[in-house]
Amino acid sequence: MGDFGVSVAINIIKAGVLVYDVLTYPVYALWQRPWQRQDTTNKQRAHNISTNDSEVIYRAEAKVTDLEVEFTRKNITTLKEALDLAFKKHAHKKALGTRKIFKETDEVQKNGKVFKKYEMGDYSWLSFAEMDEMSFWFGRGLRLHGHKPQENLVIFSESRYEWLVCAAGAFRQNIAVCTLYATLGDDAVVHGINETEVRHIITSHDLLPKLKTILPRCPKVTRVIYFGDQLRHTDVTGYKEGVTFTSFMEVVDKGKDANYTGFKDVSPAPNDTAIIMYTSGSTGNPKGVILTHKNLVSALIAYSPVLDVTPDDIYLGYLPLAHVLELMAECIMLLYGVPMGYSTPLTMTDRSSKVKRGTPGDVTVLKPTLMPAVPLILDRLYKGILEKVADQGPFLTALFNYALEYKKKWYHRGWDTPICNFAIFRKIRALMGGHIRLIAAGGAPLPPDTHDFVRITLGVPVMQGYGLTESCACATIMDSDDLSTGRVGAPLTVNDIKLINWEEGNYRITDKPNPRGEVVIGGDNIALGYYKNPEKTAEDFYEVDGRRWFKTGDIGEFHSDGSLKIIDRKKDLVKLQFGEYVSLGKVEAELKVCPIVENLCVYGDPSKNHVVVIVSPNPRILKEIAAKLGKTNTNFEALCQDKDVIAAVTEELNATAKKAKLLKFEIPGAVTLTPDLWTPDNGLVTAAFKIKRRAVESRYQDAIKRMYA
Numbered sequence: 001m002g003d004f005g006v007s008v009a010i011n012i013i014k015a016g017v018l019v020y021d022v023l024t025y026p027v028y029a030l031w032q033r034p035w036q037r038q039d040t041t042n043k044q045r046a047h048n049i050s051t052n053d054s055e056v057i058y059r060a061e062a063k064v065t066d067l068e069v070e071f072t073r074k075n076i077t078t079l080k081e082a083l084d085l086a087f088k089k090h091a092h093k094k095a096l097g098t099r100k101i102f103k104e105t106d107e108v109q110k111n112g113k114v115f116k117k118y119e120m121g122d123y124s125w126l127s128f129a130e131m132d133e134m135s136f137w138f139g140r141g142l143r144l145h146g147h148k149p150q151e152n153l154v155i156f157s158e159s160r161y162e163w164l165v166c167a168a169g170a171f172r173q174n175i176a177v178c179t180l181y182a183t184l185g186d187d188a189v190v191h192g193i194n195e196t197e198v199r200h201i202i203t204s205h206d207l208l209p210k211l212k213t214i215l216p217r218c219p220k221v222t223r224v225i226y227f228g229d230q231l232r233h234t235d236v237t238g239y240k241e242g243v244t245f246t247s248f249m250e251v252v253d254k255g256k257d258a259n260y261t262g263f264k265d266v267s268p269a270p271n272d273t274a275i276i277m278y279t280s281g282s283t284g285n286p287k288g289v290i291l292t293h294k295n296l297v298s299a300l301i302a303y304s305p306v307l308d309v310t311p312d313d314i315y316l317g318y319l320p321l322a323h324v325l326e327l328m329a330e331c332i333m334l335l336y337g338v339p340m341g342y343s344t345p346l347t348m349t350d351r352s353s354k355v356k357r358g359t360p361g362d363v364t365v366l367k368p369t370l371m372p373a374v375p376l377i378l379d380r381l382y383k384g385i386l387e388k389v390a391d392q393g394p395f396l397t398a399l400f401n402y403a404l405e406y407k408k409k410w411y412h413r414g415w416d417t418p419i420c421n422f423a424i425f426r427k428i429r430a431l432m433g434g435h436i437r438l439i440a441a442g443g444a445p446l447p448p449d450t451h452d453f454v455r456i457t458l459g460v461p462v463m464q465g466y467g468l469t470e471s472c473a474c475a476t477i478m479d480s481d482d483l484s485t486g487r488v489g490a491p492l493t494v495n496d497i498k499l500i501n502w503e504e505g506n507y508r509i510t511d512k513p514n515p516r517g518e519v520v521i522g523g524d525n526i527a528l529g530y531y532k533n534p535e536k537t538a539e540d541f542y543e544v545d546g547r548r549w550f551k552t553g554d555i556g557e558f559h560s561d562g563s564l565k566i567i568d569r570k571k572d573l574v575k576l577q578f579g580e581y582v583s584l585g586k587v588e589a590e591l592k593v594c595p596i597v598e599n600l601c602v603y604g605d606p607s608k609n610h611v612v613v614i615v616s617p618n619p620r621i622l623k624e625i626a627a628k629l630g631k632t633n634t635n636f637e638a639l640c641q642d643k644d645v646i647a648a649v650t651e652e653l654n655a656t657a658k659k660a661k662l663l664k665f666e667i668p669g670a671v672t673l674t675p676d677l678w679t680p681d682n683g684l685v686t687a688a689f690k691i692k693r694r695a696v697e698s699r700y701q702d703a704i705k706r707m708y709a
Contacts, residue, residue: 096125273292287531439460451485500551506581515557572585
């Protein structure tokens, strides 16, 4: 079918749908009552409680939940006490699930390449009672191996059930858990280990080879506790002398079988350190954020009114537990008795890279209802769906795009479209197991196009939140009634959110129509500060009238309903030649939705009147662009240097920029394509895949000079 035929067919469908809408409008109106949803969408979510010349403070209305009442009645003030409650309440329920891997096989692709793939079975489950026992014995086993209460313990591992069991065991013996991302570079890992002066490290089979090069630089480490592998024996020979290697189960067995004459368990106090969580370090070495038991319990209480978790839910755990968002989410699931199945991006769906053809992916087997996400994951989902649709041909692509705009129009008016959901979007829901009912997004700004696309195609609320490690991932979150995009919701009940004038950036609380300024968070969830870094702690934290506050460096504005929107970042602001301010992060967020972009970094020279951009392109999309230009026999590296290809990519980026209504000086004046893949290993992104701006600018300094020449 040619373009004309596709256009005619789609117009006929549109006409038929219009007639259907007119005829069924009264029925749907009585059935769905969209005006009620509009009322809840426009409700007041927070109020201005204080204003002076330089700052304004917003607070949400207090909502007391059953969880908070229970915590108050039972005087629960530490994670140890919270976990004890969860283990007792949900003893016979499933707690932590791990997918069984039968074997790894070679799978030959159509192009002749051979990839390693997994044959996998069902999930095997640890009950709450079993987790209770295992964590209890692990904590005692640590103590019997010489680990002291309040002594630091590093966990350097991917997310898996043993990670959470170890952390629970440590909390129950008042041992401070220091978290390091599994994807951190060697120098950052060494920094975290040496700064915390740990003697014991917990790691995994897959990360032991990395430790082999790291341990000689860590003089105080005496023991490594490791998680095994389902398929391979763990070889612990050839490591630094003087370091003892002990398996996870050996520590558990030691705690279980020991003679406890004279032994005393040590429980934490509310102000004791629970976690020293190392950030992913977008500038310099990662900083260790000191979070107390009181901080974390406050955050758990704050999230309980908005997440609407039920005991029948199933949670998909795949983000790093070293990230505060995932750790808090999993703790909440434990409190509500929600089973958690672990996954990875490599095995998540039927089409994931490590899943053997014919073997179902993790979501197909688990059928999760709750899923956390960071914008990077949702951006990939967005682009992946569009690519799959494009492969179906021009008619189905046009039909999908029409259905997407049709549902989007009705969605924002408060209506649902059940026939469209079934006929067009049912298979997309099936990609994520078919049962997802809620996605919670955080970690970075979520582009509005991605936000709308995901919640419309999957048919679920995508609740964007805002928080930092320094606030236990807790500050604001959207509620499920909020149909807007680009906002991060109202303050949580444990927080006050303050905006303070930032004169240099021309952001003031007197701005119209909405007050704007630097976001400052106050509450019991605010960290003690940065580990062994009193100068930075004094710079970013302060106390007023007994309340602790944290200066985020983000710029926000409060809308009339009390919802916050993050509009800028102090460190990302560049003043161009003629005085225009450009938010590099904002421009990057808008351009990342362009299908050609795998990752990118925008740079602004203060002596110039425009910005430039370095793009790490999607190889498949770049080759498609090249093919349209008649360049079919050129390799990826050469395409990144081809002037015609660069010009075509520049056109695509400009179209995306104009669609996002970027101003003229925000649209990149020149583009460089790089064949490099940006990973934590090469230091161009953090472990959370945020751009390391200085590292990128340093690496591509010559390209930046050429673009401005």
